[in-house]
Amino acid sequence: MRHLDMTAVVLDLPKIIFAAPKSSERVTFEANDFFAQESVQKADLYLSRMIFHNWGDKYYSQILQNLISALRKGSRIAINDHVIPSPGVLSPYKDWTTRVVDLVMKEYFNAKERDISVWIKLLKKADGRCEIRNVIRLEGS
Structure with missing residues (x-):
């Protein structure tokens, strides 16, 4: 098995963290507000x-900029x-189904689904150094 020494910190809202199972020594849970400065600094990988x-x-830009501020050389955001x-x-x-989901996101959350060109534009706007290295679409998703 690879990465047996890897640990992870799960960051979420306090009410979610409170209810999270404490099932692993390698996974810890911390309350976090992604609109504030990132609480975990200098991680190798930040998974959103x-x-x-x-x-x-x-x-989107604010959340991403907070993640970027925590990066060190060689760190990545997935x-x-x-x-x-x-x-x-x-x-x-x-x-049609995809576009309906986009409308639902707009109606309920004032948010949206994005195509790859919009993702690239927003990443560059948040920080010009950001780049997309890979996009993987799982079959059936």
Whole structure:
């Protein structure tokens, strides 16, 4: 097995952390506000899972800038989130479904789903050094 010495810190809202199971010595849980300075400094990897699509562009930049401020040389940010295909790539039904989810995000959260060009633009706006190294779409997702 690889990375047996790896540890992780899960950062989330206090009410979520309070309810989280304390099942591993290698995983710790800390309350965090991603609109404030990042509490864990100098980690090798910051994983953001399903965060950015819940927020509009202004807040996206703020969250990302807080993560960037915690980076050290060689650190990375991994983003696990929705990347919608450009219009016309999917079948008409799947494309329609994707656009409906985008409208739901706008209505409920004042947020949106983003295609790759928007992700790139927002990353560069938050910090010109940011770049997307890889996009992986899991089959069926």
